[in-house]
Amino acid sequence: MALGSRGAGGAAAPLEFFQGGIAPPAKKICWMAVTQFQPVSARHALPCFDEPIMKATFNVLIKHRTHMVALSNGREMDTIDHGDGWSSTRFETSPVMSTYLLALAVGVLDYREINTTNGIRLRTWSRPNAIDTTAFALESASSLMTHFEDYFSIPFQISKMDMLGVPDYGHGGMENWGLVTYPESGLFYDPDVDTRSSQESMLTIIAHEIAHQWFGNLVTMEWWDDLWLNEGFGTYFGYLGADALNPEMMLLETLIASNNHAVLISDALSTSHPIKVHVTSPSEIDELFDDISYIKGAAVLRMLHDMLGDDVFRRGMQGYLRTFQYSNANSDQLWDALTEADVGFGNIDVWQVMDTWILQMGYPLVNLTRLDETTISAVQQRYIVKSQVSDPRESPYGYVWSIYLTHTHNGSRNTESPPSVWIRDQEINEFSLADGVSVDDWYLANIHQFGFFRINYEPENWAKLIHQLNTDHEVIPVLNRAQLMEDSMNLALNGRLPFSTAFELTRYLRNEFNSAPWNAVLSYLIIFRDNLGATALQGPYEKYLRELTSRAYDELRLEIDTSQISLDKAKTRELIVPIACKVRNPECSRHALDLFEDFRKTYNLSDPSSNVLEVNSLETLLCTAIREGSYTEWDYLWSLYMDPRSSTTQTKMWITALACTIRPWQIQRLIEYPMQNPMTARQIGFVLTKVSITPVGRTLAWDYIRQNWDAIQDMYGGAYRWIILLLSTTSDFNTKAQLEELIAFANSRDLGFGTTAIHRSIALTQLNIELFDSIYPQVRAWLEAYDQTH
Numbered sequence: 001m002a003l004g005s006r007g008a009g010g011a012a013a014p015l016e017f018f019q020g021g022i023a024p025p026a027k028k029i030c031w032m033a034v035t036q037f038q039p040v041s042a043r044h045a046l047p048c049f050d051e052p053i054m055k056a057t058f059n060v061l062i063k064h065r066t067h068m069v070a071l072s073n074g075r076e077m078d079t080i081d082h083g084d085g086w087s088s089t090r091f092e093t094s095p096v097m098s099t100y101l102l103a104l105a106v107g108v109l110d111y112r113e114i115n116t117t118n119g120i121r122l123r124t125w126s127r128p129n130a131i132d133t134t135a136f137a138l139e140s141a142s143s144l145m146t147h148f149e150d151y152f153s154i155p156f157q158i159s160k161m162d163m164l165g166v167p168d169y170g171h172g173g174m175e176n177w178g179l180v181t182y183p184e185s186g187l188f189y190d191p192d193v194d195t196r197s198s199q200e201s202m203l204t205i206i207a208h209e210i211a212h213q214w215f216g217n218l219v220t221m222e223w224w225d226d227l228w229l230n231e232g233f234g235t236y237f238g239y240l241g242a243d244a245l246n247p248e249m250m251l252l253e254t255l256i257a258s259n260n261h262a263v264l265i266s267d268a269l270s271t272s273h274p275i276k277v278h279v280t281s282p283s284e285i286d287e288l289f290d291d292i293s294y295i296k297g298a299a300v301l302r303m304l305h306d307m308l309g310d311d312v313f314r315r316g317m318q319g320y321l322r323t324f325q326y327s328n329a330n331s332d333q334l335w336d337a338l339t340e341a342d343v344g345f346g347n348i349d350v351w352q353v354m355d356t357w358i359l360q361m362g363y364p365l366v367n368l369t370r371l372d373e374t375t376i377s378a379v380q381q382r383y384i385v386k387s388q389v390s391d392p393r394e395s396p397y398g399y400v401w402s403i404y405l406t407h408t409h410n411g412s413r414n415t416e417s418p419p420s421v422w423i424r425d426q427e428i429n430e431f432s433l434a435d436g437v438s439v440d441d442w443y444l445a446n447i448h449q450f451g452f453f454r455i456n457y458e459p460e461n462w463a464k465l466i467h468q469l470n471t472d473h474e475v476i477p478v479l480n481r482a483q484l485m486e487d488s489m490n491l492a493l494n495g496r497l498p499f500s501t502a503f504e505l506t507r508y509l510r511n512e513f514n515s516a517p518w519n520a521v522l523s524y525l526i527i528f529r530d531n532l533g534a535t536a537l538q539g540p541y542e543k544y545l546r547e548l549t550s551r552a553y554d555e556l557r558l559e560i561d562t563s564q565i566s567l568d569k570a571k572t573r574e575l576i577v578p579i580a581c582k583v584r585n586p587e588c589s590r591h592a593l594d595l596f597e598d599f600r601k602t603y604n605l606s607d608p609s610s611n612v613l614e615v616n617s618l619e620t621l622l623c624t625a626i627r628e629g630s631y632t633e634w635d636y637l638w639s640l641y642m643d644p645r646s647s648t649t650q651t652k653m654w655i656t657a658l659a660c661t662i663r664p665w666q667i668q669r670l671i672e673y674p675m676q677n678p679m680t681a682r683q684i685g686f687v688l689t690k691v692s693i694t695p696v697g698r699t700l701a702w703d704y705i706r707q708n709w710d711a712i713q714d715m716y717g718g719a720y721r722w723i724i725l726l727l728s729t730t731s732d733f734n735t736k737a738q739l740e741e742l743i744a745f746a747n748s749r750d751l752g753f754g755t756t757a758i759h760r761s762i763a764l765t766q767l768n769i770e771l772f773d774s775i776y777p778q779v780r781a782w783l784e785a786y787d788q789t790h
Helices: 126-154 194-211 228-245 249-268 282-287 291-308 310-324 329-340 350-358 460-476 478-493 499-510 515-531 540-555 567-582 587-603 615-628 631-642 647-657 664-676 683-691 695-707 710-714 719-730 737-745 752-789
Strands: 017-018 032-034 061-065 069-072 078-079 086-091 106-107 110-115 121-126 160-166 177-181 217-223 327-329 364-370 374-382 402-410 420-423 427-433 442-445 454-456
Touching: 032 160, 061 106, 061 402, 069 078, 086 327, 106 420, 110 126, 110 291, 121 126, 126 194, 126 228, 126 310, 177 194, 194 228, 194 249, 194 567, 194 615, 194 737, 217 228, 217 310, 228 249, 249 291, 249 478, 291 310, 291 329, 291 402, 291 695, 291 752, 310 327, 310 540, 329 350, 350 420, 364 402, 364 442, 364 460, 364 664, 374 402, 374 420, 420 427, 454 478, 460 478, 460 499, 478 515, 478 752, 499 515, 499 540, 515 540, 515 567, 515 752, 540 567, 540 587, 540 752, 567 587, 567 615, 587 615, 615 647, 631 647, 647 664, 647 683, 664 683, 664 695, 683 719, 695 710, 695 719, 719 752, 737 752
Parallel strands: 121 160, 160 177, 217 327, 364 454
Antiparallel strands: 017 032, 032 106, 061 086, 069 106, 078 086, 110 121, 364 374, 374 427, 402 420, 402 442
16 A cells, blocks of 8 residues: 655655554454654655644545545545445545644544544544453543643534554554544553553553644644644643543652653753754654653643643643644743733743753752751752763753742641742752741752752751651652652762661651652662672662561552552552562562462453453562462463464563563573564564563663664664663663673664664663662661661
């Protein structure tokens, strides 16, 4: 199938083809033809000025096999059967839109349909045997469409919305106006197979793409340097919309405790970049589709939302969309709309504040020191990992930010409308705590962590906060508890806080059942475990982790039914139970092996509802049984992996569990299977990412990537996906030999799309080496002191 056009110009490029998901070759392949034009691929399909500012309407007619269905942006007008096995479908004229939003799809498809509250025909499309799994997506999308129409006070501009699940789709989702494309995992939900966390992920993806129908489609950035106006907005409003739809999922807490904390780490590296950055080539545009545009972009919007207040923020966004609908805009025009909305309220010059956040990379550390009972001094400085403090790159603002700092103290505990102060320079800024404070009270800054920066306190205040956490941790807001965990660990890793302080903070976690603080700190606890894995400290450290998680494991253990506990405890369980099992909690090991035997005796691939085990526990259970068990468990799961009846979701679960083995030859077998069988880049990347969870797996995965670099790069083609793959296999490298290997490899060839990824891996490895040298003696001293008192 080819896509062509009449008139002068080069040959038309073929459509992209997508086949079925991760599965053995015996599985029947389902083909679809689907376009993916973002960012600059429309020019390969038809003559056009392929830039965001060049908007047009599109009249589409698709000729296709009669037994297939054709989809495009507009609603279908008619289909003519030519009588020779071919038909032609004609579509309504699209709205005025950028070329990258044009979409076409053809395949053997089925659909579900409902009408939204405002009369939009909404359909989910998929391969016929999976259409029933789109029911949750359809209902959610309908509610989200109504929510966004109300929030923005602008109706959706097309009479229909189609959402298509594409097998083995190499993108997270694409917001084509009126025809949104998703990977199947972004549209399919089967409660007998899919976990609660996968349902949450799917909901946020759907909300993200629907939010784009306004931010990105109705109003589009003028040029790709403002990509964050699409992706940062899609991410933030996606979470806002999903949270409004299902507040019990606490998705905004997930955004902060997981995503924001992750980008705080990457944005402190010298390999980061500003949110808005000048780009002139397709490869440079591709590199902007990263965590800075998506997650940091969302984070600074959340900060701005808090700064302005909900009424002003919403009014400003509505004005921005009305002014620039069917057109293009840039960041300055957004700032103007929000500044105008704030006149007579806060009278904030949004441009003056926000350009310091989008035009320079990184973020500040705010150092707070108590001068007397009521007075605090605040000094900002750029926060950068200690190995890169000499970064020579200049900034238009000299790495100084306009900081809106909120604060409270133990005497008032005002966390809903806390006092605030502006910090606009690098000088010492002094402010006073609210009335009612005493010298013995702790104080707290960046309430609910709305600000995208880190906080460091003087030792006495850290000690008071630690005491409060151990006495009654719920006095401190949950997102600030998460912030204290993440800030303290990162500050310690970068030599700005003693490790003893960071570890003392973790001791209260034995009484913490909210998921956000655990989400914030677990990656650090696991990093320490991995780095100490070949040292004499592994045993004492794992003993501490067993004690830290023992109470929570006893209550949230592997075999319980999560439908019988609160949703937040279920989320906490998904974090705590895996780490408890990894550090060999004896109860978990025993439960896993017993339950695996029940699973093996009763599981029926053709009927997932026959699974007698709790689906949200299955991945941890299988992983633990593979790690702790014998060849029997691994061979049984391998047989399921080879079985063509396994669905995509099931197959991913088998791979994830098989990768937990500690036997190198089994990992090698798992890696080599894609080499011997036809698999796509997405499938190969999934296998490599999963085997990299163990030290031996990372080594073998990196060997595979080096040996097959050119072939994998040809399949991957995009910088962001390379970054994800490379970091998953190399982010825990921590020896000089591994660093030399990375550098030698980088110098040995043209890295193409992998350039950014490999250099970020080198920077992280250098950091890991320095970290290990610094953390080992400090962790040893703290563990020895802890062991003597417990």
